[in-house]
Amino acid sequence: MKIEIQGRDAIEATEELLAIEGIEGSYQTFEEVEREATLATIATIVGIASGTLTIAESIYKWKEKYQKSLQISTDTARIEKVLIVTTNNHRLLLKDATLEEIKEVLEIYK
Numbered sequence: 001m002k003i004e005i006q007g008r009d010a011i012e013a014t015e016e017l018l019a020i021e022g023i024e025g026s027y028q029t030f031e032e033v034e035r036e037a038t039l040a041t042i043a044t045i046v047g048i049a050s051g052t053l054t055i056a057e058s059i060y061k062w063k064e065k066y067q068k069s070l071q072i073s074t075d076t077a078r079i080e081k082v083l084i085v086t087t088n089n090h091r092l093l094l095k096d097a098t099l100e101e102i103k104e105v106l107e108i109y110k
Contacts, residue, residue, distance in 0.1 A: 001086050001109040003043040007079035013066055014041040020058045022050035038080070048106060056103035063094045063102075 005014050014027045024047035030040045048055055066079040082094040084105050092105045 001045040001084065001105075003045065004040060004081070004083045004085070005043065005079060006038055006040045006081040007066075008039060009078050010039045010041045013062075013079050013082075014043050017059070017062055018043060020055065020062065022048060022055045022058075024049065045109070048109065052103050052106040056099055056106055059094075059102050059106075060097075060099045063097070067095070 003014075003017065005017070007013070011029060017023070018025050018027065023045060025043050025045040027041045027043040030042065063082060066082070084092045084094065084102075086105060086109050088108065090105060090108055092101060094102070
């Protein structure tokens with residue numbers, strides 16, 4: 001499963017995501033020249049060690065933190081877009097995703 005994160009603080013957000021207990025993976029960075037030097041990371045999740053509901057809840061809280069960053073001042077961490085893509089090409093944009101939708105994607109992956 002891959003998770004694409006776009007925004008000024010994509011690296012910080014990706015490191016936080018990969019630090020969630022039960023998620024194992026790595027990431028690489030890309031710079032989007034077309035979009036005024038927007039930074040993007042692609043995290044590759046290679047394993048989910050604990051229950052999908054617990055991890056889905058952690059990802060949902062992580063998403064909420066960065067969703068709020070778009071509404072607050074520009075001094076806070078900024079993430080513009082997060083997209084989960086499973087190995088069978090199922091895609092989920094986290095912006096409006098519910099906890100159940102995140103859990104469902106994790107179940108597909110597992």
